[in-house]
Amino acid sequence: MYKKILVPLDGSKFAETALEHLKTIAHGCPVDKAILLRILVPVLIDARDYIAAEGIHEAEMKLEADAKKYLEKTASALKKEGISVEIRMEIGTEPAAKILEVAREEKTDLIIMSTHGRSGVQQWIFGSVAHRLLVHSSVPILMAVPGDRKKYER
Numbered sequence: 001m002y003k004k005i006l007v008p009l010d011g012s013k014f015a016e017t018a019l020e021h022l023k024t025i026a027h028g029c030p031v032d033k034a035i036l037l038r039i040l041v042p043v044l045i046d047a048r049d050y051i052a053a054e055g056i057h058e059a060e061m062k063l064e065a066d067a068k069k070y071l072e073k074t075a076s077a078l079k080k081e082g083i084s085v086e087i088r089m090e091i092g093t094e095p096a097a098k099i100l101e102v103a104r105e106e107k108t109d110l111i112i113m114s115t116h117g118r119s120g121v122q123q124w125i126f127g128s129v130a131h132r133l134l135v136h137s138s139v140p141i142l143m144a145v146p147g148d149r150k151k152y153e154r
Contacts, residue, residue, distance in 0.1 A: 003032040006108040006139075008039065008099050008129075011070050017114045018144045019074070025112070025142075026083045033084045036075055037102055038067045039095040064089065096132035103139045111137065114144045 007022055009015045022034055040063055071087040078085045092098040103111055115130040133141055 001029055002109045003030075004106060004108045004110075005031055005034045006037060006099070006103050006106060006111045007034060008037045008095070008111070008113050009071070009074065010038070010095075011067070014146055015114045016074075017146045018112045018142075019078070021112050021142055021144050023078070023081060023083065025110075027081075031083065033086055034078065035102070035106055035108065036071050036078075036085060036087045037099065038071055038087075038089045039098045040064060040067055040089055040091045041093055041095070042091060096129045096136070099129070099133060100136060103137065108139055110140050110142060112142045112144065114146060 002025060005022060005025065007018050009018070025031065026034060040060075042060065067089055068087070071089065075085040075087050088102065090098045090102060099111070099113075102108075111133065113130065113133070115128075130143060134143070
């Protein structure tokens with residue numbers, strides 16, 4: 001049923017709760033490929049006029065290298081469990097829009113992601129990637145909610 005699954009990850013323990021669902025589905029039905037996606041938000045977008053370009057470039061290169069290392073490590077662990085995995089990184093200021101764009105490009109059958117569980121003022125201030133995806137996605141979404149949130153807080 002699900003041949004291609006997209007799993008957006010932001011490097012947090014919250015986001016990684018989606019991986020357990022991916023494993024369960026991949027072991028229960030033949031999944032051709034899981035795509036681990038990391039959206040990189042440009043560094044200090046509002047401060048570019050005030051900070052030397054070299055410093056910003058170095059910070060963005062480090063961010064990209066760290067994200068790639070994280071995705072490769074995560075993919076390696078999944079591959080050891082027999083799951084076919086690909087990693088992908090995208091740059092954008094609107095993570096939800098980028099996730100939907102990748103889902104369309106890759107023709108994914110399912111998106112599995114975790115919610116950080118923000119509500120009230122926090123959601124109003126920070127917005128909710130999960131909410132935007134639920135409203136705008138034409139692809140089914142499995143939303144993993146961490147059971148013990150305090151265990152996953154940074």
